[in-house]
Amino acid sequence: MEIKQLSFAADRPPLSVLAAAKVAAVLLPTPTIVTDSSSPPTIIFSNGMKLQGTYVLLRYIGRVAGLPNFYGKDAFQSSQIDEWLEYSSILSSGSEFENACTYIDSYLEKRTFLVGYYLSIADMAIWSGLAATGQRWESLRKSQKYPSLVVNRDMSEKGKVGSKTSEVDLPDAEIGKVYLRFAPEPSGFLHIGHAKAALLNQYFAQDYFDKLMEKADELIRQGKAYVDDTPREQMQKERMDGIESKCRNNSVEESLKLWKEMIKGSERGLQCCLRGKLDMQDPNKSLRDPVYYRCNPVPHHRIGSKYNVYPTYDFACPYVDAIEGISHALRSSEYHDRNAQYHRIQEDLGCRKVDGWDDPRFPTVQGIVRRGLKVEALVQFILEQEAKFRFISFVYLPHLQIHKKYEGAGEKATTYTKRIWIDYDDANSISENEEVTLMDWGNAIVKEIVKDESGKVTQLIGVLHLDGSVKTTKLKLTWLPEIAELVNILLVEFDYLITKKKLEEGENFLDVLNPGTKRETAALGDSNMRNLKRGEILQLERKGYFRCDVPFIRPSKPIVLFAIPDGRQATSSK
Template sequence: MEEEKKALNFIEQIIEQDLENGLAKNQLRFRFPPEPNGYLHVGHTKAICINFGLGEKYNAPVNLRFDDTNPEKEEQEFVDSIKKDVEWLGFKWDREVYASDYFQQLYEWAVEMIKQGKAYVDEQSSEEITAQRKTPFEEGVPSPYRDRPIEESLALFERMKNGEFEEGAMSLRAKVDMASPNMNMRDPVMYRILKRPHHRTGSQWKIYPMYDWAHGESDYIEQISHSLCSLEFENHRPLYNWYLEQVADETKLKPKQREFARMNVAYMITSKRKLQRLVAEKAVTGWDDPRMPTISGMRRLGYTPKAIRNFIERVGVAKRENLIDIQLLEFFVREDLNKIANRMMAVIDPVKLVIENYPDNEEEWLETENNPEDENAGTRKIPFSKELYIEREDFREEANRKFFRLKLGGEVRLKSAYIIKAERLEKDENGNITTIYASYDPKSKSGSGTEESLRKVKGTLHWVSAKHALPVEVRIYDRLFTIPQPDAEKERDFMEFINPNSLVTVQGFAEPSLKNAKIGEPLQFQRIGYFTKDEDSTEERMVFNRTVTLKDSFKI
C-alpha cells in the first residue's frame, strides 16, 4: 500500500488525503476551464490530461467550462475548436458550461459585497490604480473613492450595468488590503465597463467580471472539488479563497485551488498573444498550420492523441517548471506511428531508373506487406514496370564500400521486387544525372521461392513505377524556430528566430494506392519518414505532410 502511495503525483496525494479526511468520493468534480480567445496549444494538453485523467481515475465528472469574460477577444470559432480538440484527445465532459451562464449571479453577489462594505466603485483610470498599488516592497495608496458611501457605489454600479458611462470611466473594486505584500490582494478590480457584444449574451451586458472574480465563483457554483491550474496562478490563490469566503455557504463544498507546473517544450511557444501574432503577421497559414504548437496544428501535422497522452504521462505532474526536449514528444509520436502506420512507397526527389532487359509493355502487380509491426495489417498490390523512379540520393556514380545503395556496377534489391544492377547513366548539359539504366535478374523476384530470390544483397531501395506514379506535393516541416526558447530572449523579438526553412515543399511521386488515403491517416513513406494526407488535398493535387522523421538519437 505504501508503494502505491509513493507512485501518486502530488495532486493525487492531495485528493487522497481529502478523501481520508472526510470528503465523499461522490463530491469529487473537476473542470477544464479554457478561455475561448484562441486555439488550444501544447501547454493545454497537460491541463486537459490532468483534469480529465483524474476524472477517469476517480470515476468523477469533469466539466468543460469556458471562462468567457472578455468579449473583446472571444469568438465562437475558438469555442468550437476547443471542443473538437478535447474530443480528439479522447476525453468526454460531463457538462458544457460557461462563465457567462453565471453573469447574473456574479452581479448579484457583487451588489451584496458593496452592501457589506467589501466593494466600491472607483472612478480612477487603470493607470492611476496601477500607480497607487506601488510595489510589493511598499504599501499601496488607498483610492480616494475607497470609503465612498455604500449607497453611492450601489447607484453607480447600477448605472455602470445600464451602460450610462464610457469604457474606462470607472470600475468596481474589492476592498481587501492595500498593504498586502501580495499585489493581487490590493483592492483588485472585479468589474470593468466593456460595451462589446458577447458571443453568447449579445449586448445584454455592458459590464464584465474580471477573471479572478468569475473563476472561483464559477467553481463554487458548479461545486468543483479541486480547481487545478498552472503555477502562474499560485499568487492568485489567496484572492481566490478570499472571494469564496464572501459568498460561500458553509453547508456547501468550497473548491480547493492547487497549482502545477506549466509545460514548456523546446522550440515551441505557448503565449496566446504571440501565437496570435504569428497568425496575424502571416508567419504561418493559420492557427492549424502544422508548424504551430496548437493541438489543431499537431493534429494536422499527423500527431496522434495516444502519442500526446503518452508524452504527458511521461512528463508527469510537477511543482517546478522546466524545459522539455521536443525530441521526447517526437519519440512518442514515432513510437505510436510505428505500430499503426502502413508502409507506403513514395519518392520525393526522383530520378528515372530504366530496366533495359525488362519487357517494354509488361507490368506486374507485386505483393507487399502493409505493416510488419501489425500482424493484422495484411498486404496490398503495387505495380512494377520497365521505368521506375528512385530517390536521387540512393544512387552514386562512384561510392566506397560503406555506401549500400545503388552505384554503377553495384546491385541492390528493389523492395518487394527484383535485384537490379546499375549499368550506365545519362546526364544533362549541367552534369546532373537524368536517367539510370539497369538490368534485373528475373529469377530474383521476392517471395518466388527461387534460389535467386533468397540471395542477399546489402541494399534495399524503395521505388515507384513511372507508368503508374501518382504525382504528390510533399511538405517537409521542420521546427518553427531556430532556438529552443525564442521568447526567452528579452532583448530581441521572438519573430527574429523564425526558421526560414520550417517548410520546404517538393514535388514527388507515390504508389497509386495513396490516391485513396484519408485526410489525417498515419502513413510511413518507406525509408523517408512518417506522413499524413493534408486537408489541402484535392482530386487534382495530393498533399502530404511530413509528421516526423523515421529515427532520432533521443533515448528514454
C-alpha cells in the first residue's frame, strides 16, 4: 500500500516518525498541517485505510523499512524497542528530564545502540524526545554532562544509511588554521612517537615554568586560587562529596605566605598544594577546586633543583595551549569530563580565546544580534541611511518583550514573605527610621540596621506601612522574596575591544586593545525567570535591558543575561 497522505498538528510534529522515515528511506508525502492541536499524527493509504498515533506510525515505519533489524531481529528485541518507545515519553516531563538523561547516559556507557547492535526506531524515539526539548537539550550537549548520550545521539543525527567516512569532526575548526599538540605524558615503553613528542614539548619542562608560577601568584591575589594543607585522601573525599576545604576562605595574605613556603620547599610547604577556586558543588567533579601545583623537592633530571613546585597537567595545559596558539587539544576519552575545567582555567587565567564570530563584542551581525539588536531594527537602520559613504554610529533600541507595562508579556506571580532580599548598595544608603518604598508592594519603615564587627550591613529590620505615600519617599527599592525558588543569574556587560574610536594609519591595533572588555556580576533573580527563552529581551528594573543568552537549565547553572547598551551607560571597564 502506498502512503497517500500524512497529517499532524503544527505544534506537535511527530519528529521520530519523520526522522525514522528519512533514515530508512521510506517516502512520505508532503505533510498536511492541521490547526487542531489534539489531532494525532495520521497516515492515510491509497486504499483509504489509515493509522493514527506517533508510536503506531513509528512501528509501521520500523516494519516496512529496508534497514536490518530496524524494529528488532526477533520478538524479544521488538518488545525491548516497545519498552523504549513507552519510556521516551518521560523526556517531555520537565521535572523528570534530567533523571531520564542520567539513566539513558548510564545505559549507553557500554553500548552503541539502545537495542542490539543496530540502529532501531528506539534510537529514533529517544533522539526525537531529546531534540523536542530544544534549547534545553542543546545546553546539555554543550555541557558534556552526559557524554555517552551525546555521542550516541549525535551519531543518530549525523549518520546516514550506507555512508562511510573517515573524517574527524573538530568543533570550530578552520581549514589551514588547526594547531595540535602532542600529549606530554607518554605511557609505556618509549617509542619513536614518544621521542617526537618529547622533542616538541621541551617547552613544557622549561620555557613556561616561570610564567606559570607568575600566573599562579596572580590567581592567588585575585582570589581565584588558594593554598590548601588538607591531607590528600581527605581532600579527595571532600571533592567527591562537594565539601569545601577549611582553607578555601583563608585570606589572600595567608595563601601567599604558604605559597612562598611551597616555593622554598620547606617542611611546611611540603604539606600544601595550590588549588583553583572553581565550584565545589558542580556536578562535573573536575571543576571542584582542582590542584594546580604540588611540592616536589626531588631534583629534576634536566633542570636540577631550580624549582620545588611543579604545575599539574590540568593547570599547565590550558595556559601553554593558549600561548602556543593550539586550536584543538586531542586528548583520550578519560579527559572528556575535563573539557569544562580546561576552558574555565583558561578563562580565569585571562587567556581564553574569543568565542567566535558571534562573540557579542564583535561588530558582526551575529555578534550584535546576540548583544540584543533586533534584525528588524538593523534593517530599518540601514534603510534610513543616505545612499552615500559617511561615518555612522548607532545605539541599541531594544524591542521590549518582557516588561510590566507591555501587556503582551502576560502576568507573573509575586510572592510576599516576611524576609526579603534587597540590593546591598541600597542597604548601605538607608538610615534608621527612614521610610522607603518597596516597588510593586508599598512603603516600609526601617526600624533597625544590624552590622557586623567590620561595620558591614548584614540585616535591616522594619515594618510595613502600606498606607504611606510613595511620593514622600526618597528610595524606591527593588526586592526579592526569601524563597528557595529564586534563580542564580549572571549579568554580563561588554566594553569596546579597543580604547579609541579610530586607528591611525600604520597604528597597531594590539597597542590599543582594551584589557577589560567583559564584566560579570553574580545576582539572584525572580523565580519567574525560569521561563525565559534564549533570545528574549527583558528589563531588570533599575538595571537596564538584557537579552537572555543562556536560559534556565538547572539550579546550579546561572541564567546568563547580556546587557543591551542604549548609549547612556558608561563603559563597563571604567
